[in-house]
Amino acid sequence: MRSILSVRRLFPVRGVSALIALALAPGLALANGAGAGGSKPQDGGSGVHVRFDLSDPSGAPFPSDRYTQWDWTQKTLKRVKLPKPDCAAFPSDCADIDVINTLDGFNTQPRITVPFSGDIDPASVTSDTVWLVNLGDTLTGQGFGQKVGINQVVWDPASKTLAVESDELLEEHSRYVLVVTNGVRDAQGRPIESGAYGRFRHDFNYGQSRDRDLADYRKSLLDGEHAARATKQRIVALSLFTTQSASADLEKIRNQIKRSKPAPVDFVIGNSAAGPVRAVFAPGALLGIQFSRQTGAAPAFTTSFLPTPALNVVAGSVGRIAYGRYTSPDYQTAGKYIPATGTLSGQPQPQGSNQLTVQMFLPAGAKPAGGWPVAIFGHGFTDSMYGAPWTVASVLASQGIATVSINVVGHGGGALGTLNVLPAGGAPVVVPAGGRGFDQDGNGAIDSTEGVNAAAPRSIIGSRDGLRQTVVDLMQLVRQIEVGIDVDADGSVDLDAGRIYYAGQSFGGIYGTIFLGVESNLRAGVPNVPGGSITEVARLGAFRPLTGIALATRLPSLINVADPSGIVFNENIPLRDAPPVTNTVAGAMAIQRLLDRNEWVQQSGNPVSYAALIRKQPLRGNAPKPVIFQFAKGDQTVPNPTSSAILRAGDLTDRATYFRNDLAYAATGGAIPKNPHTFLTNIGVAAAAPFAVGAQSQIAAFFASNGALVIDPDGPGGPIFEVPIAGPLPEGLNYIP
Numbered sequence: 001m002r003s004i005l006s007v008r009r010l011f012p013v014r015g016v017s018a019l020i021a022l023a024l025a026p027g028l029a030l031a032n033g034a035g036a037g038g039s040k041p042q043d044g045g046s047g048v049h050v051r052f053d054l055s056d057p058s059g060a061p062f063p064s065d066r067y068t069q070w071d072w073t074q075k076t077l078k079r080v081k082l083p084k085p086d087c088a089a090f091p092s093d094c095a096d097i098d099v100i101n102t103l104d105g106f107n108t109q110p111r112i113t114v115p116f117s118g119d120i121d122p123a124s125v126t127s128d129t130v131w132l133v134n135l136g137d138t139l140t141g142q143g144f145g146q147k148v149g150i151n152q153v154v155w156d157p158a159s160k161t162l163a164v165e166s167d168e169l170l171e172e173h174s175r176y177v178l179v180v181t182n183g184v185r186d187a188q189g190r191p192i193e194s195g196a197y198g199r200f201r202h203d204f205n206y207g208q209s210r211d212r213d214l215a216d217y218r219k220s221l222l223d224g225e226h227a228a229r230a231t232k233q234r235i236v237a238l239s240l241f242t243t244q245s246a247s248a249d250l251e252k253i254r255n256q257i258k259r260s261k262p263a264p265v266d267f268v269i270g271n272s273a274a275g276p277v278r279a280v281f282a283p284g285a286l287l288g289i290q291f292s293r294q295t296g297a298a299p300a301f302t303t304s305f306l307p308t309p310a311l312n313v314v315a316g317s318v319g320r321i322a323y324g325r326y327t328s329p330d331y332q333t334a335g336k337y338i339p340a341t342g343t344l345s346g347q348p349q350p351q352g353s354n355q356l357t358v359q360m361f362l363p364a365g366a367k368p369a370g371g372w373p374v375a376i377f378g379h380g381f382t383d384s385m386y387g388a389p390w391t392v393a394s395v396l397a398s399q400g401i402a403t404v405s406i407n408v409v410g411h412g413g414g415a416l417g418t419l420n421v422l423p424a425g426g427a428p429v430v431v432p433a434g435g436r437g438f439d440q441d442g443n444g445a446i447d448s449t450e451g452v453n454a455a456a457p458r459s460i461i462g463s464r465d466g467l468r469q470t471v472v473d474l475m476q477l478v479r480q481i482e483v484g485i486d487v488d489a490d491g492s493v494d495l496d497a498g499r500i501y502y503a504g505q506s507f508g509g510i511y512g513t514i515f516l517g518v519e520s521n522l523r524a525g526v527p528n529v530p531g532g533s534i535t536e537v538a539r540l541g542a543f544r545p546l547t548g549i550a551l552a553t554r555l556p557s558l559i560n561v562a563d564p565s566g567i568v569f570n571e572n573i574p575l576r577d578a579p580p581v582t583n584t585v586a587g588a589m590a591i592q593r594l595l596d597r598n599e600w601v602q603q604s605g606n607p608v609s610y611a612a613l614i615r616k617q618p619l620r621g622n623a624p625k626p627v628i629f630q631f632a633k634g635d636q637t638v639p640n641p642t643s644s645a646i647l648r649a650g651d652l653t654d655r656a657t658y659f660r661n662d663l664a665y666a667a668t669g670g671a672i673p674k675n676p677h678t679f680l681t682n683i684g685v686a687a688a689a690p691f692a693v694g695a696q697s698q699i700a701a702f703f704a705s706n707g708a709l710v711i712d713p714d715g716p717g718g719p720i721f722e723v724p725i726a727g728p729l730p731e732g733l734n735y736i737p
Contacts (some may be wrong), residue, residue: 020248024215049194050114050180058161065217066213073343078105082097084097103601106600107603110165110170122580124183124185125155126183135240136175144227158589174243180237181232181233192236194234201700246603253472254520260479262480264486270431272430278488281326297439301416311394317398319489326488329358332466357432360487365398372494375404377389378505380506381509384412389403408466410449411437414435419431500513501523525702526627529638529643535602536642542667548569560586569591571595611650612649630699641733644729655724664691671685694720695721697711710723
């Protein structure tokens with residue numbers, strides 16, 4: 001009787017007769033459609049089953065809460081605890097796992113692996129035979145019962161392992177059960193069996209086990225089985241895992257910043273022969289601005305002139321250029337990572353502060369009573385605030401919108417760089433350029449992005465915390481606008497704290513999506529050509545060699561293609577909605593695992609993780625924001641599938657403006673670039689300039705209307721811009737040959 005009562009507590013919804021039958025015949029399969037199969041062949045005797053060795057992450061379905069430990073400081077109440085390999089043989093893996101084991105859960109866009117005892121038919125692996133079920137947010141239970149399918153199916157015959165990806169971004173800090181059914185067939189078309197999982201489910205005496213964690217995991221699987229929602233097939237394996245918290249740190253930092261009252265932005269940062277001066281200039285009175293960019297640690301400098309002619313796209317619209325400085329809390333260590341804190345009860349702590357230079361373009365004409373509406377503009381990867389923001393400022397100013405910008409972490413050259421402002425009359429004025437790069441690798445040079453990535457041994461973090469720190473700096477800039485910015489020292493504010501907007505290109509669209517998801521005082525935003533994750537952006541597009549370098553420098557190397565460059569690789573991952581791939585590429589599965597781990601660690605810096613916070617599920621205290629997402633067909637730098645990932649996650653397809661570069665390229669006889677990545681700012685190419693000004697005008701009109709008006713840049717019904725995108729989200733690369 002005691003055994004029957006124990007089973008009843010585990011299976012409260014089953015009838016007494018079924019419980020008695022189970023107690024009398026523990027090896028017998030449950031015939032109930034919601035139950036798991038037994039350990040004996042029940043439907044064809046194929047003998048192929050899911051392996052279920054819980055002592056090894058590759059020996060059973062993964063991810064799995066089997067590889068976690070309790071941690072009451074986390075929103076998930078857990079922290080990851082992956083075992084390490086031989087660290088002498090695999091030092092890079094061990095360094096990665098040290099970082100992974102600081103996380104409070106698994107990837108929200110996981111690569112799911114299921115090992116089998118024999119060959120299967122990959123065509124039988126669909127969202128009807130393998131799927132996920134949300135067991136609810138760990139704090140609120142929200143989302144319970146939501147079913148999520150699978151995509152990007154890979155079958156590896158050598159290891160007899162199935163790899164799939166969740167069909168959509170999973171909710172953060174939520175529990176999920178992976179369901180594998182006997183709808184999956186073996187190579188001869190016969191249903192697979194439960195095998196080892198069935199024995200674990202029925203025969204494991206969890207009450208007497210010395211491994212309490214294993215017993216707890218078994219109990220979780222049994223509880224999760226009730227939500228598995230199997231109706232047509234029998235369940236032959238389950239795995240239960242908890243997703244990580246992605247937005248917790250930035251939400252807490254936002255609250256810390258909102259509680260602060262910073263000193264005003266200081267505009268007396270110029271130096272002339274006569275002494276300190278206010279760094280505010282009329283563009284019409286300038287001969288030019290020379291940028292002395294620090295490019296070496298010696299120090300060494302490279303000089304160029306800022307693109308002052310770009311302010312004449314709409315001539316006379318920009319009335320003043322100003323440079324100021326403000327203090328922003330720095331949450332990064334010297335190794336360029338943000339230390340992990342408990343996502344529930346922990347509080348991120350500043351490690352210091354940054355003195356940031358901010359660049360401003362104020363419109364000409366009479367200032368509104370409350371100050372100019374203001375657009376914060378974010379520049380792209382390898383660029384600086386002395387590039388893209390200049391190309392958009394005059395169009396925004398023509399609609400009465402001020403433009404402000406800062407340098408991204410690791411960008412703009414070294415900290416010793418300067419601007420030499422050359423007036424038509426009077427002495428030159430030297431202004432600190434606000435470079436944020438440094439010689440991180442010790443080779444004497446300062447690259448255009450050096451310092452945005454975390455240093456070894458935490459290289460797996462990549463640009464995650466550089467992106468998050470940049471968002472912190474932008475939230476601090478919003479706070480500076482909120483407390484009042486007086487550019488010309490006339491005693492009145494020059495920027496309207498009630499009308500702050502955001503636009504950004506490429507990398508600026510990436511951290512801009514995060515910024516829009518977290519910051520409460522942005523009225524509207526336009527990310528241009530954003531994409532996520534960074535892992536996917538790099539492997540699919542023009543930055544693929546960077547992924548190759550990362551693979552080549554691992555110990556041991558993961559490069560699997562012989563090529564003189566030493567950085568060519570083949571990961572053999574299908575695009576979304578493509579047929580299953582049977583892997584025949586040696587080393588591809590190891591690369592796939594690493595790419596998944598990279599994405600896993602970097603999810604808190606992935607714009608896809610924040611897309612839903614913009615409109616669909618705003619953070620507490622935030623209102624839904626009107627947005628436009630501008631992207632281009634065939635973008636070779638931020639490929640279309642990565643932009644689509646943001647739009648899917650945020651349910652933002654109706655807000656997508658799609659630049660048809662294929663049509664524009666044909667219409668101009670090939671006079672514009674095949675890669676449309678810079679279509680917003682490409683004012684220097686005569687054939688491309690009208691498209692750039694059109695896209696900029698859409699942003700300006702949107703902000704001028706406080707996010708109410710969305711214009712079509714090439715007129716109603718024009719073919720070049722689809723407003724909104726006319727068809728389904730693009731999942732192919734669409735590159736022009």
